[in-house]
Amino acid sequence: MTRKPQRATLADVAREAGVSMMTVSRVIHGTGRISDETRQHVREIIEKLEYRPNRAARTLVTKRTYMIGFVAPDITNPYFTEILQGVEEFFWREGYNVMLANSNENPEREKAILDQLESTMVDGIIVCSSRLSDDELIPLIEKHSAIVVVNRNLPHHLGSVVTTLHPRGYRAVLAAKYLYETGRRRIGYVNLVRSISSVNLDMFMQELQALHIPVNPSWYATCKPTWQAGYETGKVLLAEHPELDAVIAGNDLVALGVMRAAVEQGLRIPQDLALIGGDDILMASQVTPPLTTFRSDKYHIGTMAAELLLRRVEGDLTYYEHHYDDVLIIREST
Amino acid sequence: MTRKPQRATLADVAREAGVSMMTVSRVIHGTGRISDETRQHVREIIEKLEYRPNRAARTLVTKRTYMIGFVAPDITNPYFTEILQGVEEFFWREGYNVMLANSNENPEREKAILDQLESTMVDGIIVCSSRLSDDELIPLIEKHSAIVVVNRNLPHHLGSVVTTLHPRGYRAVLAAKYLYETGRRRIGYVNLVRSISSVNLDMFMQELQALHIPVNPSWYATCKPTWQAGYETGKVLLAEHPELDAVIAGNDLVALGVMRAAVEQGLRIPQDLALIGGDDILMASQVTPPLTTFRSDKYHIGTMAAELLLRRVEGDLTYYEHHYDDVLIIREST
DNA sequence: TTTACTAGAGTTAGCGCTAACTCGACCCCA
DNA sequence: TGGGGTCGAGTTAGCGCTAACTCTAGTAAA
Numbered sequence: 001m002t003r004k005p006q007r008a009t010l011a012d013v014a015r016e017a018g019v020s021m022m023t024v025s026r027v028i029h030g031t032g033r034i035s036d037e038t039r040q041h042v043r044e045i046i047e048k049l050e051y052r053p054n055r056a057a058r059t060l061v062t063k064r065t066y067m068i069g070f071v072a073p074d075i076t077n078p079y080f081t082e083i084l085q086g087v088e089e090f091f092w093r094e095g096y097n098v099m100l101a102n103s104n105e106n107p108e109r110e111k112a113i114l115d116q117l118e119s120t121m122v123d124g125i126i127v128c129s130s131r132l133s134d135d136e137l138i139p140l141i142e143k144h145s146a147i148v149v150v151n152r153n154l155p156h157h158l159g160s161v162v163t164t165l166h167p168r169g170y171r172a173v174l175a176a177k178y179l180y181e182t183g184r185r186r187i188g189y190v191n192l193v194r195s196i197s198s199v200n201l202d203m204f205m206q207e208l209q210a211l212h213i214p215v216n217p218s219w220y221a222t223c224k225p226t227w228q229a230g231y232e233t234g235k236v237l238l239a240e241h242p243e244l245d246a247v248i249a250g251n252d253l254v255a256l257g258v259m260r261a262a263v264e265q266g267l268r269i270p271q272d273l274a275l276i277g278g279d280d281i282l283m284a285s286q287v288t289p290p291l292t293t294f295r296s297d298k299y300h301i302g303t304m305a306a307e308l309l310l311r312r313v314e315g316d317l318t319y320y321e322h323h324y325d326d327v328l329i330i331r332e333s334t
Numbered sequence: 335m336t337r338k339p340q341r342a343t344l345a346d347v348a349r350e351a352g353v354s355m356m357t358v359s360r361v362i363h364g365t366g367r368i369s370d371e372t373r374q375h376v377r378e379i380i381e382k383l384e385y386r387p388n389r390a391a392r393t394l395v396t397k398r399t400y401m402i403g404f405v406a407p408d409i410t411n412p413y414f415t416e417i418l419q420g421v422e423e424f425f426w427r428e429g430y431n432v433m434l435a436n437s438n439e440n441p442e443r444e445k446a447i448l449d450q451l452e453s454t455m456v457d458g459i460i461v462c463s464s465r466l467s468d469d470e471l472i473p474l475i476e477k478h479s480a481i482v483v484v485n486r487n488l489p490h491h492l493g494s495v496v497t498t499l500h501p502r503g504y505r506a507v508l509a510a511k512y513l514y515e516t517g518r519r520r521i522g523y524v525n526l527v528r529s530i531s532s533v534n535l536d537m538f539m540q541e542l543q544a545l546h547i548p549v550n551p552s553w554y555a556t557c558k559p560t561w562q563a564g565y566e567t568g569k570v571l572l573a574e575h576p577e578l579d580a581v582i583a584g585n586d587l588v589a590l591g592v593m594r595a596a597v598e599q600g601l602r603i604p605q606d607l608a609l610i611g612g613d614d615i616l617m618a619s620q621v622t623p624p625l626t627t628f629r630s631d632k633y634h635i636g637t638m639a640a641e642l643l644l645r646r647v648e649g650d651l652t653y654y655e656h657h658y659d660d661v662l663i664i665r666e667s668t
Numbered sequence: 669t670t671t672a673c674t675a676g677a678g679t680t681a682g683c684g685c686t687a688a689c690t691c692g693a694c695c696c697c698a
Numbered sequence: 699t700g701g702g703g704t705c706g707a708g709t710t711a712g713c714g715c716t717a718a719c720t721c722t723a724g725t726a727a728a
Contacts, residue, residue: 007453009684020708025686033706055454056393057684060713065390067433076419078412085410088436097455099401100434102422119341120389120714121431227616256620282561286590288622343714354678359716367676391714394683454684 008049017045028053059120066096068309069117069125071110075102077225077253078281079298080128083150086302087126094310096123105193105224107131114140124313126150126305131193146312148305156319160308162301165323169200171294173207175248175276178328180213184246184274188219190233190258192250225250230257238265238273245273246334252277252284252293259287259333274334279326289332296326342383351379362387393454400430402643403456405447407465409436411559411587412615413632414462417484420636421460428644430457439527439558441465448474458647460484460639465527480646482639490653494642496635499657503534505628507541509582509610512662514547518580518608522553524567524592526584559584564591572599572607579607580668586611586618586627593621593667608668613660623666630660 014021019042026032027042034042045051059065068091072080088098099122103110110132117125124146130137138158141147147159154161166174176187189204205215219241223233230249234257238244247262249255255277259269267273269289277284277293284291304322311320348355353376360366361376368376379385393399402425406414422432433456437444444466451459458480464471472492475481481493488495500508510521523538539549553575557567564583568591572578581596583589589611593603601607603623611618611627618625638656645654 010686011684021684022686022709023707026707029686033704035706038706052452052454054394054684055452056390056399057454057713058686059390060388060394060684060715061686063713070434075422076412076415078410078415081410081412081415084434085436085438088409088434089438092435098434100404100418100422100432101426102419104419104423118386118389120386120391260620283617283620286594286617286621344716345714355714356679356716357677360677363716367674369676372676388714391683392716394685394714395716397683 007054008051009054010051013042013045013049013051016049017042065121065123067099067122068096068306068313069099069101069122070128071101071103071113071117071125071130072128073103073105073110073131074226075100077251078283079251079253079279079296082281082298083128083302083305086299086304087306088302089299090303090306091310096310103131105131105226107136111136111140117144119144124148124309126309127152128305145317146309148309148312150301150305157317160312160320160322162305162308162322162324164296164326166326169203170207171278171326172204172248172250173211174328175294176204176208176213177211178330179246179248179274179276179334180211182274182334185214186216186219186241186243186245187213188221188237188241188244188247190230190237190247190249190254191220191222192225192254193222219244223254225254227253227257230254231260232257234258234261235265238262238267246275247273248276249278251279252281252291254278255291255293255333256283256287259291270332270334276328276334280329285331292331292334293329294326295329296324300324341388342385343388344385347376347379347383347385350383351376399455399457401433401456402430402640402647403433403435403451403459404462405435405437405444405451405459405464406462407437407439407444408560409434411585412617413585413587413613413630416615416632417462417636417639420633420638421640422636423633424637424640425644430644437465439465439560441470445470445474451478453478458482458643460643461486462639479651480643482643482646484635484639491651494646494654494656496639496642496656496658498630498660500660503537504541505612505660506538506582506584507545508662509628510538510542510547511545512664513580513582513608513610513668514545516608516668519548520550520553520575520577520579521547522555522571522575522578522581524564524571524581524583524588525554525556526559526588527556553578557588559588561587561591564588565595566591568592568595569599572596572601580609581607582610583612585613586615586625588612589625589627589667590617590621593625604666604668610662610668614663619665626665626668627663628660629663630658634658 010021010024013024024042026034027039070084070087091098101113103113125144126148128150130152141158150162172189179187208215221233221237223229238261247258249258255275259275262273269275277291280293280295284293301324308320344355344358347358358376360368361373404418404421425432435447437447459478461483463485475492484496513521542549555567555571557563572595581592583592589609593609596607603609611625614627614629618627635658642654
């Protein structure tokens with residue numbers, strides 16, 4: 001066991017100041033009626049003894065931990081990192097701390113996290129881009145009172161929601177439409193693994209057909225949302241389908257992986273292959289050629305999610321939804 | 335206040351199972367002597383009531399939170415993100431959670447974090463690349479029993495340490511030497527803000543002089559370790575000193591910012607300007623031209639720091655230090 | 669038969685804090 | 699002169715858990 005420095009307790013402060021514990025507690029919280037004189041005196045003793053409240057004791061009686069859980073599939077992905085930054089910043093100002101749980105793109109791990117994150121550990125949870133199906137996710141979050149999910153819809157009584165302005169999956173259709181308009185005819189699509197739900201792909205294909213854009217199921221692949229996975233999927237897809245003249249990717253990291261694969265196969269971008277990504281991370285604008293992608297203000301997504309969560313934590317269980325705009329930013333990869 | 339789902343307590347389980355609370359506690363911890371029959375029965379009741387231990391109550395008596403604090407200057411910087419990933423992964427396996435504190439490159443904020451991070455909140459702390467001076471940092475961490483710092487040295491009794499193999503600041507000298515050998519003669523240096531300590535820069539200049547590499551104080555600038563700051567510092571530095579034929583940056587993000595500034599000023603890399611970064615983030619290898627930089631296995635730094643911290647948390651207060659190798663990876667920016 | 673141990677529990681006493689109630693002194697107004 | 703309000707505290711009773719000690723019946727050794 002660790003040697004813990006012997007900290008002063010409320011009782012120590014009370015004794016030293018010659019008042020009751022409640023008086024000290026009231027001074028700390030600024031509640032109740034305390035004379036200026038007493039308040040001043042207690043403050044001096046607190047200072048002198050370097051008293052700090054014991055979080056666990058406080059939590060035990062108030063049932064509040066002032067800790068927020070942030071669950072994301074990959075904290076190495078700049079997209080989530082910037083959201084996290086927004087969340088952390090917001091909650092820091094509000095006196096909450098953020099506990100991080102990284103599922104590492106592993107659905108089982110995500111389940112374990114959600115299962116173990118007890119109400120005695122956190123006051124609320126933000127779940128980003130869950131890789132679980134609704135059937136898996138919903139039972140796991142039902143027991144939590146304060147939940148906000150990002151990039152996912154939820155039955156309204158379970159928690160608030162932050163999503164894109166465009167209905168899910170529709171972004172890829174927009175991208176395809178733009179590519180078609182700029183003359184591309186054989187458009188590949190590397191989808192992120194969770195969206196493998198055929199519903200999504202079916203929708204995508206139907207929409208394309210409605211727009212008279214050529215459709216071919218073998219042009220569509222799925223992969224994990226990492227650069228490495230994008231690179232490997234890109235290599236295979238481009239080798240097997242040299243006819244492709246454009247690829248849409250589920251996010252920037254994957255798009256950039258595909259870009260690397262394309263370059264290695266001697267393809268010129270955008271002449272031979274156009275590329276569209278998904279969330280406008282810094283790297284997207286700095287590669288050559290810069291990547292066309294959908295803008296998303298990730299920091300703002302984070303602060304919005306945090307704000308909606310705070311409302312729930314503070315007892316306002318109204319359902320709120322916030323939609324962030326994601327316009328297509330056209331750069332030189334298309 | 336939030337509606338918290340009414341959770342079963344130890345007492346509920348004990349009553350329902352017809353045993354004492356201690357028996358239930360023993361079953362949970364696998365300690366003490368319990369008959370197989372009782373154990374089985376208690377487990378069933380736990381399952382049935384969906385009992386989960388109350389963390390705060392446990393912490394209050396054991397003084398252990400099973401929470402680790404991770405303090406970094408910028409969680410948006412992939413360098414720290416990957417370290418964090420290593421830390422989180424390691425501690426997750428060990429049954430600890432990680433609390434995140436982002437100082438946002440703001441020394442005052444870092445101080446506030448370290449001051450508020452009480453032993454009643456975390457069992458130990460990892461401090462990455464602190465932007466504080468030793469004089470500021472040391473008093474703040476003295477009160478914590480379990481500390482590991484990354485990229486900083488520490489009096490041995492205060493905590494363990496993970497640093498580069500090369501003495502601090504020496505990396506820039508290595509980079510300069512390499513640049514000189516490849517024919518560069520007017521070498522700029524964009525240092526990170528904390529290292530502004532003139533000691534560091536003096537050392538750098540002395541070493542260069544010893545190697546007969548031209549030295550000029552006005553070629554050296556400092557900036558915050560972000561892409562944006564690197565970009566802006568680069569713009570100014572390159573405009574004022576068109577004679578520069580190489581720039582060394584404190585980290586990759588800054589180097590890439592300088593690269594962008596150089597490209598905008600019409601400089602060709604590496605023909606007109608050679609560039610060296612600092613920590614080999616993914617983006618460094620994906621820009622054109624790929625950036626020469628120092629390799630660092632960030633995930634491994636994270637797991638090593640976590641391992642050293644766990645030892646301290648578990649009561650082994652021996653001083654350990656781990657040095658990670660950082661070799662120069664030569665790419666096309668030089 | 670007594671002693672002595674062991675397996676398998678139970679009992680007691682807090683950890684440090686706060687919610688909710690209580691209490692005395694003082695003042696104001698009818 | 700007594701009823702009621704306010705100020706500035708204090709008292710009581712836990713929150714849910716675990717460390718450390720106690721207790722009892724059964725068994726083995728002397």
